[in-house]
Every structure is written in C-alpha cells, then in structure tokens.
Amino acid sequence: MIDWMAFLTVFVSALVSACIAVALFSLGLRLGDGEATWRRPVSVSMFVLCGAVVLFGIYLIVGDHLLTLFTR
Numbered sequence: 912m913i914d915w916m917a918f919l920t921v922f923v924s925a926l927v928s929a930c931i932a933v934a935l936f937s938l939g940l941r942l943g944d945g946e947a948t949w950r951r952p953v954s955v956s957m958f959v960l961c962g963a964v965v966l967f968g969i970y971l972i973v974g975d976h977l978l979t980l981f982t983r
Contacts, residue, residue: 928968935961 939957942950 928964932961932964932968935964 935957939954939961942957943954944950
C-alpha cells in the first residue's frame with residue numbers, strides 16, 4: 912500500500928528545495944553583473960547558500976548510509 916502522505920511530503924519538499932536552489936543561483940548570477948561594490952560579496956554568498964542547500968539535500972538522501980559506511 913502506498914503511503915500517500917509521505918509521498919506528498921517528499922514531493923512538496925523536493926519542489927520547494929528545487930525552487931530555493933534555482934532562485935539562489937539566479938540571484939547570484941543577477942547580482943554578480945553590476946558595478947556596485949556590494950553586489951559581488953552578496954553574489955558569492957548566494958552561490959554559497961545554493962551550494963549549502965544542494966549539499967544538505969544530498970546529506971538527507973545518503974546521510975545515514977555514509978555514517979554507517981564510515982563507522983564500520
């Protein structure tokens with residue numbers, strides 16, 4: 912039997928996290944193309960946040976498996 916509530920939770924969280932990652936990356940690109948001095952550090956921080964979101968998603972997928980692999 913399919914647990915539809917769990918499926919809905921995974922679907923919504925994947926959709927939201929993908930939107931966040933794409934928004935952060937596009938903001939980083941948009942802010943990196945300017946003349947003001949504040950835009951470059953903000954652009955880099957957007958890329959760092961995007962990378963953190965991606966790494967956190969990978970950790971959620973394979974995190975427990977990596978812990979059991981390296982603690983043997």
